[in-house]
Amino acid sequence: MSSKEEVLAAAVARQDVPFVVAMTANAAGVTWSGAAGNAAAGRKAMEDTVFRIFSMTKAIGSTAAMILIDRGRLDLDTPVEDILPDFASIQVLDRFDGETPVMRAPKRKATIRHLATHTSGLEYEFWNPTVGRYLAATGRPSILAGTRDALFYPMMTDPGTRWGYGISIDWLGQVVEKVDGRRIDRFCQEEIFGPLAMNDTAFEVSPAMEARLASVAARGEDGIFAETALAPPPNPEVYGMGHCLYSTAPDYLRFLRMILNRGSLDGARILSEAGIARMLADNMGGLAFETMVTAAPPVTADFAPFPGIAKTHSFGFLRVEGDVPGMRSAGSQSWAGVLNTHYWIDPARDVAAVIMTQSLPFVEPRFMRVYEDYERAVYAG
Template sequence: MSSANNKDKQCPLTAVGGLAEIMATLSKDTAFDIIEIIDTATADPVRDIPGLVLYAINRNGEIILSHASGLRTNTDPLTPMTLGTIFWLASMTKVVTSIAVMQLYEQGKVDLDSTSQIEEVLPELAKVKVLTGFDDSGNPTYQKPKNKITMRMLLTHTSGFGYDMFHESLAKFEKYCAGKPEFSGHRRWLDCPVLLEPGTGFKYGAGIDWAGIFIERVSKLKLDTYFKRNILEPLGLNDISFYLSTEMRRNLVGLHARGPTGDISPIPHFLEAVHKGPDEEFPNLGGAILSVFLNAGVSPKTNARILKAETVDYMFQNHISHLPPDAMKPMDHVMPMPEMSNPMPSWSIYPKSPGWGLSFMLTPDAMPNGRGGYTAEWYGMVNLAFWCDRENGIAV
C-alpha cells in the first residue's frame, strides 16, 4: 500500500460498469493498489482466478470501494464479471439464519441452552446417534450420545453434525444408506448421525440447517418468508428470494474447478437441480447485512432495527472458549472430496487460534495488517468470503 503523500488524498471516484467505485474514506493510491491486486489475480482466467467482485462498506453503509474484474465463465470472453453479477451464496447465508434465530431469542422464543426445547421443536434430534465407525462388513456402528443438543451447539458447530465433503466417515455413511447429496435440496440429507459427542468439539456442518427448520416450526413461516418479513424487507431488500429467475440465471456466475494440470475449467452448477421458483430479482445482500453489525443492530440506510445492540455484542463473543484452542484445526486437513473443497487456510496466520461467534469465525486479537480484534469472518464453498471489523467500522 502506498504511504500518505500529496497525491494520496481521500478523493471520491466513480466509474461505470466493471470498473471501480471509490467513495468517502479510501485514498486514491490505496484504492488503486487494491484494484491492481484484483486485476492481476484475474488476468489469466485459466491459470489464476476466473473472476472476482469486491464490495467494502463503512459503518454508515456507504460503499468505500467496489470493483468487478474477470469473467463469469472463464471460457467465454463475452461474460464479464460486473457489480451486479449473481453469486450462489452457499454458507454465506448461515449468518442470515443466525440473525433470525437471535431475533426469536430476543422475543423469548429461543433458549440457547435448552435441550428440552430442541427436542420439542426438533424431535428428530432426540434420536440422533454418534457415528463411531464401520464394522468389517462396512456397516456403520453407533453409540448413544451422553449429551443432548442445544441451539447454541447448532449455531457454533459443536452439535457434532458435519458435511460429507469435509468428513470422510460421513461421506462413507451416505454412500452406505444411499442418502441424498447435500446439494439435492432434499430434506432427507439432514438425517445423518453426528460425528462426535455433542458439545465436546467443533465439526463444521449442518447444525445451522437444523436451526433453519427450527425457525420455520416456531414462526410457522417458510424460511424465505421469515427472512423477507423480518430481515430483508426492513433492510430495503424487497426482491430477494431463494429462487432463481430466468434473468438471474443469465447473470449467474459459473462454477469452476482446477484440474490435475492446474488449469481451471467450468463445471455444472449445483443450483441447476435445486433452485427453481418464481421470478424474483436478487439485489446485493452482504453490505446491507454487515452494516447492521457495524451499526449496533440498526440499518444505516433504512434506520430499521434488526437486532438489539446487546444482541449484536453477544453474537460477537467467543462461544467455544470452553474447547481446546486448536478445536478448529481439523479443518486444515485434506478434504475427502478435493474436487469440492480445499482445506481451510492455516490458522497460523492469526496471532491466536480463532473462536466462533453466533455464527461466524472470530479472530480475537488485532492483526498487524490493521484488522481489529474480534473481527468476524467466514466463507461460502464457492470461494465467497466476508469479514466484518466492528472496531474499525469496515466490512468486506
C-alpha cells in the first residue's frame, strides 16, 4: 500500500493530475497535509493554493438553508413558489414538436427538500442532453451566465420522482436571500465563513487570493493537459450557490470539521446538533442517487461511484448507505466540484478529507483511480 505522499507524487508523475493538494482531519484538527506538482507556471502547489471549487459550493448553500430551518424560519416541505412566486412559472419539458419544446405543468409543487436533494426536476445540460437542446431552441442562457434569467431551466421530471443533478441549489440560495433578507454572499460571510475563520473562502477572488489561484488544465484528445479557462462568472447578477465559490483545502476542512463536531468549531456554533442530524440523514423519501451519464465528454465523464452500494442524498451531500471495504463507512457524506476538487466526511470513523486539483474532464477514470488510492491510503494509515 502506497503512502498518501506517494499517491500524490505518482499521480503527478503519471500526469493523472496536473497538480494536487490533499489534507485529512478529524474533529480535533488537521491530521495530515500534502501537495505535489505546480499549481501554476513556476508556482508549486501549496496548502494555501486557491481553487475554483464549483459544486463544493453546494454544501455551503445547503448549510445556509439549514441554518434558517434550525431557527424555525424555513421548513423542509414548504413549496418553493410560496417563497419565490416566480418559481411557479417553471414547467416540465414534456417533449419536442420539431425543435419547439412542449411544456406542461408539474404534477406536484417542488419543495425546499426537493431542491436540497436534487429531486426538483431541474437538471444540468452537461448530464442531460435534452436540457442543452431546450437551451439552444429557446436561446435561454446557461446557469454559468450568472443572470437571474439563467435560473429558469425547465423541469425534466415531476418534482419528487427521481434524482436529477442540476441547478436546484442555485434556487435554494435564492430562498435563503428571500427569507433572511441579506444577499447570499453577506449571509454566508456573516453566518458561516466569519464564524468558522474561513478567511480564504470567497465569492470573488481578492488580491491576496489572486497570487495563489491555481491554473486550470483540460486533457486533450492526445491525452495531454493544456491550460484552459473556466471560472464562475465574476460579479454576477445572482450568485449561484451551485458553483460560485473560491476556497482552499484548509478552509474547506474547517467547514467539514464543523460537520464532524456536530455543528460547531472552536466555540462557534453554526448549526444545532439536531440540525446536523437532520442535514446528514437520507432526505430523498425513498428515492436513490442515479448514475450520472455525460452529455459533454470534454467536461465530464460518467459518474457511477461505489457500484453495488446504495447511495442516497442527505440535505447537503451524497450519502453511502453501506460500508465501502477499505474505504469510507456507511453514512459517509461527500461531493465534488467540476474541476476535480473532492471531499468526504466519515462521521463513524471521525475522518474528513479533501483531494483537490483543477482539471477536466470531471471524474475521468485516471483521476478516480488516484482518488481511490488516496482514500485507501487514508484508511490504511
